[in-house]
Amino acid sequence: MDELTCRSCIDRMEDLMHLFMCKKRRLPMQQILQSYQNHLISKLLEASNLADIDPSPFIAKLTSLSCWSFSSTNWSTFALIRGCLPKLFIDLFVDLSIPRTSAIKVIAAIHNNFVQKFRRRIWNPRSYEKSRWENAMNITYKLKTTPKPSNLPLSTYIPYSSLPPPTLHVSRDSGTDWLKNSMKYGLP
Ligand SMILES: [Zn+2]
Numbered sequence: 001m002d003e004l005t006c007r008s009c010i011d012r013m014e015d016l017m018h019l020f021m022c023k024k025r026r027l028p029m030q031q032i033l034q035s036y037q038n039h040l041i042s043k044l045l046e047a048s049n050l051a052d053i054d055p056s057p058f059i060a061k062l063t064s065l066s067c068w069s070f071s072s073t074n075w076s077t078f079a080l081i082r083g084c085l086p087k088l089f090i091d092l093f094v095d096l097s098i099p100r101t102s103a104i105k106v107i108a109a110i111h112n113n114f115v116q117k118f119r120r121r122i123w124n125p126r127s128y129e130k131s132r133w134e135n136a137m138n139i140t141y142k143l144k145t146t147p148k149p150s151n152l153p154l155s156t157y158i159p160y161s162s163l164p165p166p167t168l169h170v171s172r173d174s175g176t177d178w179l180k181n182s183m184k185y186g187l188p
Contacts, residue, residue, distance in 0.1 A: 007129040020081065020122055021072055028121040032114060033068055033077070039110040040089065047096040058092050081118060085111060 006014035008024040020029040041059055048055035065086055070077035076086075085107065093103035 007132070008126060017072065017078060019126060020070065020077070025122055025126070029070070032117045032121060033070070035117070036110065036114045037063065037068055039113065040107075043106050043110070044092060044096065047093055047098050051097045053096060058096065061088065062092060083111075083115075 004013050006012050006018055006022055009022050012018055012022065014022075019025065040062055044058050044062065045055050048058060065076070065088065066074055067076040067080045067086060080086075089107050090100065090103050093106065094100055098106075
């Protein structure tokens, strides 16, 4: 396991894309995106109702955006998470006779809700798992560097830190001897 391995699936290296591509995050991520889309649709329905316009083509345009279906080769979902919203979001409302400034306010509120959900359901659990692992590593590190571990009898335990630094030549030879001997005579 590597420091960069994803703590959630212990399967892949963690980068920003993996943060929501991770198999442990896919379902919540899909739900968050779906709720983002639902919020927009309900506001589009309100606007089309006010303007007395058929909402179907507007909703079709919205749902066909590539940001709703994410994959490792589709960066538009990633862009959305980073705060790059499709311009179409605003255009749809403007085409339904909603003033641009009002449209921006509505979309900002919906996007803010999305960001909160992303933090709560994707980022926080990920950080929790990461810190849990780091705590575990700290404990191991402390054990390794404690000169007198109280749980081990001192006579059978030589702390690694008390040993002189090995020279490459000597350690390689003694290693070979040990390997040769154990192959000849069997392991002790
Ligand atoms: Zn993962």
